[in-house]
Amino acid sequence: MVVMFSANRLLPLVLLLALQTWPATAAFRCGNSLVDIGDWPVEVRERCGEPDHIAVYPSAAVPGLGVTDTIEHWYYNPGPHRLIRRLEFRDGKLYREESLGYGFVTGSGERCSSGFLREGLSEYEVLSRCGEALSQRVYWRSFDAGWPGYPGAGVVVMPVKEWLYEFGRNEFRRVVVLQNGLVVEVRTDDKPR
Structure with missing residues (x-):
């Protein structure tokens, strides 16, 4: 017995299998390069250039020892027609990328x-x-x-x-x-x- 599948019935099955094998980390474009979650800060700097601002936050502290771990936020401001990108680094690797509001012109005197x-x-x-x-x-x-x-x-x-x-x-x-x-x-x- 031969079972035939029509394209309409096969497509949802193919999509479901593709979604299950899709990588948990997604790359994003930085200029002409791709940056992946898990990349080293030096790799991100090589592909995206110098960030416009870096903020360092304590993320863990131990009484008597002080801060034992930090989080870094790197901000990239592409100007008023594109969104600001914030990259979060934890434990020496890129942990998250998110877009904030529209960028702005720095030093505009406003x-x-x-x-x-x-x-x-x-x-x-x-x-x-x-x-x-x-x-x-x-x-x-x-x-x-x-x-x-x-x-x-x-x-x-x-x-x-x-x-x-x-x-x-x-x-x-x-x-x-x-x-x-x-x-x-x-x-x-x-x-x-």
Whole structure:
């Protein structure tokens, strides 16, 4: 007995098999080269060039020893018509690549304002537009790493940065709260100067 498959029935089976064998790590284009998750920082630098900004975060600390592990974020800003790319390195290899908002022209003379500061900006965007903060502090906070509706699925302790910015005598200072390289809160510092 001979079993015949039509193209319409065979195509879903072929697609299913292809998806099961698809590599777990995906490459992305950097200029004319491909960069893969797991690549060394030197390989990424050779293929993508110098990053526009590098931020280093503590990811683990031991009482009495201090920081024992770090995460690096490399930012590539291709300009206002393309998306900013953020590469995350852990344990000496490329761990994740993500696109943020549209890029911008650095040094365009556009001043920082309290209205510019908002949730979702990257550390790189804030530094490029507003410069170094008046003051900074870092502290560790516990977060529930579980899915919504599943509390207690795990607790993650990670550093949180607070940056203080000043915008002149007629405005309150602003506290920019950053977690994992992104602004998660902007609040008014109501203490008198």
